Amino acid sequence: MVGIAAWGAYAPRLRLSRKAVVEANAWVAPNLKSKGKGERSMANWDEDALTMAVEAARDALGAGDDRSHIDALYFASTTAPFADRLNAGVVSAALTLEKSITASDVTGSQRCGLTALADALAAVSGGAAKTALVAAGERRKARAVSALELDCGDGAAAFVVTAEGGAADFLGRGSVTDDFVDHFRGNDGGFDYSWEERWIRDEGIVKLVPPAIRRALEAAGVPATDVAHFCFPSTFSGMAATLAKTLGIPAEAVRDNLAAVLGEAGSAHGPLMLAHALEQAKAGEIIVVAQFGQGAEALVFRATGAADAKPARGVTGALADRQEETNYLKFLMFNGLVDWDKGMRAEKDNKTALTTLYRNEDMILGLVGGRCRETGVVQFPRTRISVAPNNPAVDTQEPYRFAERKASVLSYSADYLTFSMAPPNHYGMIVFEGGGRIMMDITDVSPGDVDTGLPVKMVFRIKDIDEKRGFTRYFWKAAPDRSAASAQTAVAAE
Amino acid sequence: MAQGIRDKVAILGMGCSKFGERWDCGPDDLMVEAYIEAMSDAGIEPSQLDAAWFSTHVDEMGTGKGGTPMSIALRLPNIAVTRVENFCASGSEAFRGAVYAVASGAADIAIALGVEKLKDTGYGGLPVANPGTLTPQVMPNGSAPGNFAQLASAYRAKHGVSKDDLKRAIAHVSVKSHANGAKNAKAHLRKPITVDQVLNAPMIAEPLGLFDCCGVSDGAACAIVTTPEIAKAMGKKNLTMVKAIQLSVSNGYESQYNGWDGSYFHTARIAAGKAYREAGIERPREQISMMEVHDCFSITELVTMEDLFISPEGQGWRDVLDGFYDADGGVPCQIDGGLKCFGHPIGASGLRMLYEMYLQLQGRAGERQLSDPVFGMTHNLGGAPASNVCSVAIIGQEGA
Numbered sequence: 001m002v003g004i005a006a007w008g009a010y011a012p013r014l015r016l017s018r019k020a021v022v023e024a025n026a027w028v029a030p031n032l033k034s035k036g037k038g039e040r041s042m043a044n045w046d047e048d049a050l051t052m053a054v055e056a057a058r059d060a061l062g063a064g065d066d067r068s069h070i071d072a073l074y075f076a077s078t079t080a081p082f083a084d085r086l087n088a089g090v091v092s093a094a095l096t097l098e099k100s101i102t103a104s105d106v107t108g109s110q111r112c113g114l115t116a117l118a119d120a121l122a123a124v125s126g127g128a129a130k131t132a133l134v135a136a137g138e139r140r141k142a143r144a145v146s147a148l149e150l151d152c153g154d155g156a157a158a159f160v161v162t163a164e165g166g167a168a169d170f171l172g173r174g175s176v177t178d179d180f181v182d183h184f185r186g187n188d189g190g191f192d193y194s195w196e197e198r199w200i201r202d203e204g205i206v207k208l209v210p211p212a213i214r215r216a217l218e219a220a221g222v223p224a225t226d227v228a229h230f231c232f233p234s235t236f237s238g239m240a241a242t243l244a245k246t247l248g249i250p251a252e253a254v255r256d257n258l259a260a261v262l263g264e265a266g267s268a269h270g271p272l273m274l275a276h277a278l279e280q281a282k283a284g285e286i287i288v289v290a291q292f293g294q295g296a297e298a299l300v301f302r303a304t305g306a307a308d309a310k311p312a313r314g315v316t317g318a319l320a321d322r323q324e325e326t327n328y329l330k331f332l333m334f335n336g337l338v339d340w341d342k343g344m345r346a347e348k349d350n351k352t353a354l355t356t357l358y359r360n361e362d363m364i365l366g367l368v369g370g371r372c373r374e375t376g377v378v379q380f381p382r383t384r385i386s387v388a389p390n391n392p393a394v395d396t397q398e399p400y401r402f403a404e405r406k407a408s409v410l411s412y413s414a415d416y417l418t419f420s421m422a423p424p425n426h427y428g429m430i431v432f433e434g435g436g437r438i439m440m441d442i443t444d445v446s447p448g449d450v451d452t453g454l455p456v457k458m459v460f461r462i463k464d465i466d467e468k469r470g471f472t473r474y475f476w477k478a479a480p481d482r483s484a485a486s487a488q489t490a491v492a493a494e
Numbered sequence: 495m496a497q498g499i500r501d502k503v504a505i506l507g508m509g510c511s512k513f514g515e516r517w518d519c520g521p522d523d524l525m526v527e528a529y530i531e532a533m534s535d536a537g538i539e540p541s542q543l544d545a546a547w548f549s550t551h552v553d554e555m556g557t558g559k560g561g562t563p564m565s566i567a568l569r570l571p572n573i574a575v576t577r578v579e580n581f582c583a584s585g586s587e588a589f590r591g592a593v594y595a596v597a598s599g600a601a602d603i604a605i606a607l608g609v610e611k612l613k614d615t616g617y618g619g620l621p622v623a624n625p626g627t628l629t630p631q632v633m634p635n636g637s638a639p640g641n642f643a644q645l646a647s648a649y650r651a652k653h654g655v656s657k658d659d660l661k662r663a664i665a666h667v668s669v670k671s672h673a674n675g676a677k678n679a680k681a682h683l684r685k686p687i688t689v690d691q692v693l694n695a696p697m698i699a700e701p702l703g704l705f706d707c708c709g710v711s712d713g714a715a716c717a718i719v720t721t722p723e724i725a726k727a728m729g730k731k732n733l734t735m736v737k738a739i740q741l742s743v744s745n746g747y748e749s750q751y752n753g754w755d756g757s758y759f760h761t762a763r764i765a766a767g768k769a770y771r772e773a774g775i776e777r778p779r780e781q782i783s784m785m786e787v788h789d790c791f792s793i794t795e796l797v798t799m800e801d802l803f804i805s806p807e808g809q810g811w812r813d814v815l816d817g818f819y820d821a822d823g824g825v826p827c828q829i830d831g832g833l834k835c836f837g838h839p840i841g842a843s844g845l846r847m848l849y850e851m852y853l854q855l856q857g858r859a860g861e862r863q864l865s866d867p868v869f870g871m872t873h874n875l876g877g878a879p880a881s882n883v884c885s886v887a888i889i890g891q892e893g894a
Contacts (some may be wrong), residue, residue, distance in 0.1 A: 344617045353627035364631050379750045381632075387750040411648040411756035411879075414700040415640030417619055424700065427634030428644055429880060435752055439880055441634045447700070452651035452756075463631060475632055 002125045003165025007275045008059025008311040010052045010156040011262055011318040013444050015039040018150050020326040025145045040263030041153040042325055043139045045334040045421035046443055046461040049077035050087055052156035053137030054094045054460040059311045060158040063404040067095055072129035073103040076116035076136035078267050080105060081472045091135055093365035094460045096401060111293035113267040118299060120161040121170045132161040138266035143191045144337045151235040153263025157271035167278055167309035168301040171222060174215025176295035180204050201236055205292050210246050212296035213288060220300035224248035228285035231255050231273035233264050261319055276315040346419040350466040352473050367458060367476040369436055370397030378435030406433040409454040414447050426450055430478045441477040455484035498772040502597040503736040504725040506718045507536025510849040513713035513837030514682040521557040521611040522567040524714035529568050532716035544601035546575040547591035549584035549608035550841035554621045557611055564607055581876025584608060585844030586885035590739045592719050602724055609714035610839035620710055639699035639707055641878035642791040646701050648756030649797060653808040661701055663811035664792035665692035668705045668834055670820050675831025677861045682709040682837030706792040711837025715845035734855045737888040738772035740765045749880040761884035762801035769886040779804050782825055783867035784854060786847035788875035789832040798873055829862050844874035844885060851889055868894045
């Protein structure tokens with residue numbers, strides 16, 4: 001039956017120590033000291049809602065999927081980089097989806113990740129789509145020295161929805177829409193403005209969420225007592241447990257909201273908790289996921305426990321791939337909260353020629369090169385005349401995707417001279433198994449991490465930001481393939 | 495193979511400005527300085543010039559496009575001026591154009607002049623270039639040292655050289671050039687340095703530290719060429735002859751095809767092979783008396799010793815440490831201080847290399863004079879290891 005066929009998740013590798021934050025701010029905000037426990041995920045400077053959503057979608061689809069079966073795409077976020085440019089269009093191009101898909105950005109509320117999933121389920125149920133991809137990503141915006149910057153985290157989750165499902169059967173949906181403004185953020189690039197917590201809890205969440213969940217359970221025909229996994233993101237302590245009690249959901253069904261290890265990833269957080277539940281649910285178990293935001297969205301699923309639906313990484317893998325960050329100032333700089341001296345070399349104009357971008361769309365956004373039909377020689381970029389030294393065949397290139405190929409470092413440098421948001425800027429010649437090479441940026445590394453032979457994987461990232469015009473430029477970068485590196489070490493040890 | 499240009503063209507005169515941070519000079523002043531010296535050396539009047547080639551690379555600094563900047567600065571008599579640009583090898587390209595014009599018979603006397611005014615940016619290092627529209631969307635935001643530094647990781651991996659050994663070898667490259675540059679009044683950097691200073695300098699692009707990088711300098715250099723017959727008719731003796739000029743240009747093999755291992759210059763090997771054939775040189779390690787190579791970075795010079803077939807592959811770092819390229823070594827290299835210390839005003843550098851080889855062959859190199867040089871080689875590179883242009887020129891004694 002209609003349901004989730006696959007899921008994926010992404011969390012940035014950096015995890016900011018909350019202790020480091022509250023200690024740095026203790027002089028001005030001693031009241032935040034009690035929040036100094038655990039860590040929150042922290043996007044690298046070159047990650048945003050869109051890049052993280054792409055990574056989660058890649059996790060959901062797997063490396064072997066040719067993606068031609070996707071016919072609908074929903075991208076959900078309240079921190080999408082563009083107010084007027086289809087963000088889902090960038091996701092689609094990065095994933096090399098077909099041009100004939102329907103695509104939409106779902107936004108405007110913390111619940112929009114679940115709304116996007118619900119819309120996808122409705123589209124497939126109604127026959128408007130056969131295979132829908134939902135990707136929710138959030139790079140939270142918070143002022144320095146705020147409770148929010150400690151509570152929230154960055155991340156993404158993605159789902160593939162089909163008529164056959166496979167991983168989880170969709171049982172029911174319930175919604176409440178009410179213009180209850182617990183917080184808002186204007187369209188001017190500012191920050192959240194929140195009202196009093198006690199009011200949000202007692203008049204908002206407690207009154208508006210239960211009706212949505214009740215309606216969803218009713219539609220599913222499932223009693224609350226049968227719920228095995230209850231996913232409800234909230235930064236208020238004990239909020240999910242209170243709702244569970246109100247609804248009659250068993251207390252042990254209330255799931256960890258990952259506050260200690262990830263923080264709350266906004267509209268992607270309900271989807272992330274659902275993905276986490278799917279990774280752990282046994283066959284037949286009932287999962288309820290709900291999220292608050294100008295009312296609430298609630299969905300009910302029954303897990304199939306199908307092992308083959310599990311993603312390569314998922315939430316579990318994403319959480320395990322971590323590096324502690326104790327430099328609060330770095331976090332502030334990555335989030336544009338410090339007006340720092342970038343030096344004259346940063347003065348270069350990052351204007352993007354939109355004609356060039358469109359002409360090379362599959363190359364730039366999809367990392368698509370070429371393969372010669374006659375010789376099989378693979379190259380990047382695709383050109384009319386093949387690079388093959390002994391056979392420069394003309395017009396024989398067919399599109400060839402590089403993004404999911406295994407690769408390694410041929411040569412590199414860590415450059416302290418050039419401007420970088422995270423110096424030294426690492427880049428080098430990356431060679432791909434099966435042919436082809438690209439001189440590209442290497443991200444998610446520190447000095448000493450890179451050497452010739454290092455296995456790398458491709459990641460979709462921000463290339464540059466044109467602050468003058470508000471345009472974000474994307475491309476692919478190499479990041480250490482830490483799973484391949486550890487496998488290599490294990491082989492060497494044998 | 496084509497007949498080539500061996501012994502068809504003689505150098506009539508050369509000039510070179512002082513290189514360095516010429517805060518008080520614009521590009522015009524630098525051009526005039528090199529031009530007046532070259533014209534005086536040649537002993538000719540402007541009216542005797544038939545054609546000119548002008549090289550400058552960095553458009554961002556506003557020296558000017560086209561042939562007019564040179565023609566106006568030098569008040570040339572409305573002759574043809576061709577501006578050439580081929581990255582850091584632009585100077586050699588101006589020389590090639592002038593030499594070919596004379597060799598073809600189209601000009602009796604031709605002039606090549608290269609200039610670069612770099613020190614108007616407000617910061618150290620090369621100016622940030624305008625990368626166009628596609629490059630910045632895909633290529634790393636890199637720098638020249640970051641691109642050339644990559645030779646080191648690939649060279650280490652290929653030849654099994656440790657990080658420390660290679661760092662010491664490239665340190666010796668710079669120490670040697672500083673020792674040479676200290677004896678050159680026109681050089682930008684004139685202080686001798688020690689290996690420890692190199693090893694402990696601030697990192698620029700791993701593994702290249704500050705002293706592994708050449709000077710960013712203002713300067714100009716100039717050559718006037720003619721046929722040996724005309725030179726002799728003018729009473730010139732001890733002619734310095736052009737023996738070979740070759741240029742090899744990357745076609746994407748290094749950057750797009752999985753063949754090149756990143757540890758050497760594909761083009762340099764091609765250009766060197768062709769230049770030796772053109773000049774009739776069969777045993778370069780024995781026959782080349784001296785050379786000026788494109789030591790933009792210490793690692794570039796080290797691998798170039800192998801690309802020019804002077805050191806056996808994988809052994810260049812040992813030759814360097816053994817002092818084979820020092821002033822008293824087997825093939826003295828960068829006897830004028832090289833890009834490292836003489837400096838690197840981009841459009842002038844290829845002509846500056848030829849200037850030193852010419853002075854040495856003429857016996858006019860003063861304190862730096864080597865004994866009885868026969869062949870001097872220049873190696874002038876532009877671009878980056880994965881995509882570049884490489885010029886190799888050989889000049890030598892008449893009859894050699």
